[in-house]
Amino acid sequence: MGTVHVDLSGVESAIKVVNSNIGVIAQAVENVGTRVEYVAQEQADAKSKLEDLYAEFREFVATDIRQKERQFATTRVIEVRQTLEKKFGHYAVVRRQTTGILQATDLAVVRQDTMRTATENLMIECPGYWLAPSLVALTGWIVDNREVAEKALNEALKRDDSKASLFFTLVCRRARRMEAAANWLMRYFQIQNPIALDREVVVMLDALANGVFGGAALTTCTSVIDEWLGELEQQAGFPEEQRKRWGEALDLMTPKVGPDEFPTLRKYSSTWPKLEAALAAARRNQVILDFFASLFTGEIIVPPSLESAVDTLLESLVTNFDDEELPLRREERMLTLIVEEGGDKGAAQRRYDGESDSFSAQTNFAAMLTNSAMYPERSGATRATQRYAVSRSRQWIIAGFNDLVARNRAQVPLQAEITCGSWKGTSQDGLNEPQLSTDLAQHYDGRIEEAVNAVKITGGTWAIAGIGALFGILLMVGGNILIGLLLLVAAGGFFFFKYSNLDKVRQATRQALENERDEANRILKAALAELTDLRREIAQEDAKAGSVVELLSELSSPQFVLNRPEQARAVMA
Amino acid sequence: MPRPILGSSLTTTISTSAPATAPRSTIHGPRLQQRLREKRSAKYAEAMTRLDAGKHHADRTAIEALVDAIANEFPELGIDQRPIGIVSQCYLGAPYQVHICDLEGGIVEHFESFRAMPPLFERARTLALHPSYAFIEVYSDTLRAVSLDGSVSVIE
Numbered sequence: 001m002g003t004v005h006v007d008l009s010g011v012e013s014a015i016k017v018v019n020s021n022i023g024v025i026a027q028a029v030e031n032v033g034t035r036v037e038y039v040a041q042e043q044a045d046a047k048s049k050l051e052d053l054y055a056e057f058r059e060f061v062a063t064d065i066r067q068k069e070r071q072f073a074t075t076r077v078i079e080v081r082q083t084l085e086k087k088f089g090h091y092a093v094v095r096r097q098t099t100g101i102l103q104a105t106d107l108a109v110v111r112q113d114t115m116r117t118a119t120e121n122l123m124i125e126c127p128g129y130w131l132a133p134s135l136v137a138l139t140g141w142i143v144d145n146r147e148v149a150e151k152a153l154n155e156a157l158k159r160d161d162s163k164a165s166l167f168f169t170l171v172c173r174r175a176r177r178m179e180a181a182a183n184w185l186m187r188y189f190q191i192q193n194p195i196a197l198d199r200e201v202v203v204m205l206d207a208l209a210n211g212v213f214g215g216a217a218l219t220t221c222t223s224v225i226d227e228w229l230g231e232l233e234q235q236a237g238f239p240e241e242q243r244k245r246w247g248e249a250l251d252l253m254t255p256k257v258g259p260d261e262f263p264t265l266r267k268y269s270s271t272w273p274k275l276e277a278a279l280a281a282a283r284r285n286q287v288i289l290d291f292f293a294s295l296f297t298g299e300i301i302v303p304p305s306l307e308s309a310v311d312t313l314l315e316s317l318v319t320n321f322d323d324e325e326l327p328l329r330r331e332e333r334m335l336t337l338i339v340e341e342g343g344d345k346g347a348a349q350r351r352y353d354g355e356s357d358s359f360s361a362q363t364n365f366a367a368m369l370t371n372s373a374m375y376p377e378r379s380g381a382t383r384a385t386q387r388y389a390v391s392r393s394r395q396w397i398i399a400g401f402n403d404l405v406a407r408n409r410a411q412v413p414l415q416a417e418i419t420c421g422s423w424k425g426t427s428q429d430g431l432n433e434p435q436l437s438t439d440l441a442q443h444y445d446g447r448i449e450e451a452v453n454a455v456k457i458t459g460g461t462w463a464i465a466g467i468g469a470l471f472g473i474l475l476m477v478g479g480n481i482l483i484g485l486l487l488l489v490a491a492g493g494f495f496f497f498k499y500s501n502l503d504k505v506r507q508a509t510r511q512a513l514e515n516e517r518d519e520a521n522r523i524l525k526a527a528l529a530e531l532t533d534l535r536r537e538i539a540q541e542d543a544k545a546g547s548v549v550e551l552l553s554e555l556s557s558p559q560f561v562l563n564r565p566e567q568a569r570a571v572m573a
Numbered sequence: 574m575p576r577p578i579l580g581s582s583l584t585t586t587i588s589t590s591a592p593a594t595a596p597r598s599t600i601h602g603p604r605l606q607q608r609l610r611e612k613r614s615a616k617y618a619e620a621m622t623r624l625d626a627g628k629h630h631a632d633r634t635a636i637e638a639l640v641d642a643i644a645n646e647f648p649e650l651g652i653d654q655r656p657i658g659i660v661s662q663c664y665l666g667a668p669y670q671v672h673i674c675d676l677e678g679g680i681v682e683h684f685e686s687f688r689a690m691p692p693l694f695e696r697a698r699t700l701a702l703h704p705s706y707a708f709i710e711v712y713s714d715t716l717r718a719v720s721l722d723g724s725v726s727v728i729e
Binding site (some may be wrong): 205237238239240376399402403405406407409410411413414545546 | 580602603605606607610640686696697698699700703704706716718720724726728729
């Protein structure tokens with residue numbers, strides 16, 4: 001058999017070309033791979049940016065709503081004040097004349113006719129207002145016109161018995177008519193109901209706490225207050241209501257945690273809202289302690305003369321307690337709170353709810369004490385009254401405070417959850433870092449192993465190479481040896497390229513996950529450090545609850561009744 | 574079932590004979606709240622704090638004394654107005670954290686830090702661990718935290 005020479009140089013050349021082309025294709029595939037990775041990264045970045053954008057958008061909308069609410073409240077509060085001025089501004093003239101008449105009489109520099117004419121004009125200008133006939137009665141008394149005085153007095157009592165009685169109590173006290181003052185005060189008390197008192201009772205408390213009442217009036221006041229409180233205590237549910245009232249008032253003093261505090265826990269712990277609430281509640285103890293400590297620190301300056309002390313009270317009585325103004329005053333307060341809270345209506349409403357009693361036309365005596373203690377500027381109480389009110393309410397304050405503290409302590413989460421990357425763990429106080437770090441490392445070791453093992457020849461590669469090889473064989477069998485061989489070599493080359501690229505992909509996968517693990521570990525360490533600090537601070541601040549109770553327990557009401565220079569020290573029951 | 578370390582089990586069944594002898598209460602509403610707010614007696618507080626240390630496994634009379642202490646503390650209240658159980662800190666050591674005396678179920682059970690108590694009791698865990706409170710009385714709608722001096726704070 002002769003030797004057959006087949007010239008394979010063409011095949012070899014073609015194979016070289018195919019190899020070269022495979023190299024080009026491989027390069028192209030690698031480029032595509034790089035671009036796919038790039039696109040995936042871009043997509044992840046875009047998603048993250050979109051999420052940030054959404055959060056920013058929501059914040060923007062919320063801020064916009066708040067700004068609009070604030071703007072509206074700022075404009076509306078001006079309108080309300082204008083309405084108040086328009087509707088009740090003319091009362092101001094009457095109010096100013098009250099102390100004006102008394103001081104003019106002291107100095108004897110105004111003719112009696114002038115005073116009489118002025119007050120009689122007020123009767124005409126202010127129909128229905130209790131103070132106008134009261135001033136006519138006062139002038140009638142000063143000019144010794146009994147008939148006019150009695151008529152005007154009857155009218156004043158008819159218009160507002162409580163305020164007129166208290167008004168004449170103070171006027172008589174100013175004139176040092178002790179017996180008349182005691183009679184007026186007795187009349188005032190007789191028409192009071194401790195369950196539904198008018199707001200001006202705070203003036204009586206002011207008079208008591210500032211030492212204006214002496215002798216019989218002081219004794220009467222003290223025993224009536226004891227009686228009122230005793231009566232209220234007997235009512236079912238009253239003590240509970242008082243504790244709740246105080247708890248709510250103290251809860252409003254909870255400070256906000258700064259937005260930059262504990263940034264890692266804020267971002268990576270799903271327990272953060274509860275931790276934040278616990279921290280804010282614990283910090284409230286210091287706020288409450290400062291509030292009561294500063295209230296009882298420093299000397300209260302007693303007005304030098306009895307006249308000036310009573311004039312202050314009279315001014316308060318005639319200015320702060322007219323019920324007709326209440327609806328507008330309520331609206332004014334609510335709008336002011338919205339402005340103060342930067343347009344946050346919810347926060348403003350919560351603050352308003354806490355002090356809404358001070359805008360009720362009538363309330364019980366104990367609520368009056370709470371209002372005087374917590375919202376002196378709303379209820380028109382002086383600092384002396386504030387001290388007196390706190391000292392008389394101390395048992396309720398302590399109980400309300402203890403309930404509040406216990407409620408907050410019950411809500412402190414025992415464990416804090418931390419999420420770093422794909423790992424989740426819990427810590428009580430941040431001191432289990434070695435254990436959590438190991439757990440995190442094990443979690444990522446598992447993930448890396450899983451991900452690296454998952455990098456293998458894919459079904460697609462197998463399919464392409466297999467189909468290519470099959471077609472090559474079929475072509476060769478069919479006689480197209482050259483093309484079949486080429487296809488076979490191309491399929492083999494493709495498979496080889498894919499196989500040799502696996503290590504590179506594995507390395508990249510490992511590197512990406514190791515980077516994620518290192519970042520997660522950094523977050524974990526930061527979060528645990530913050531948790532340790534947070535728990536320590538909560539414990540320190542929580543312990544101050546004892547100081548609040550201690551401070552309040554030491555207060556006693558008699559020591560907070562001021563002594564005026566002209567009266568001997570009175571010992572109250 | 575918790576790991577038995579004292580006796581055969583950390584769950585002890587106690588006999589609650591109180592229902593049969595409890596009076597029909599005439600106190601309701603705010604008066605009841607006021608009554609339950611009153612300072613607890615030293616004797617009662619002492620009986621409650623003796624709930625721990627596994628003593629009750631060895632001394633069943635102590636458990637009965639506990640039930641009696643509750644009955645004596647609230648003699649005028651019906652059984653449904655008294656606490657349904659007590660939760661306090663457990664001093665058996667790790668992993669035990671708190672224990673409960675379930676008066677309705679008549680059992681004393683110790684719980685580890687990782688094991689949840691029945692829902693009504695679980696909400697008292699944090700308070701029971703706080704050093705300011707000797708023990709926590711559990712009611713169906715409220716918790717009452719009793720301080721070392723017997724004063725009561727109410728958590729609604």
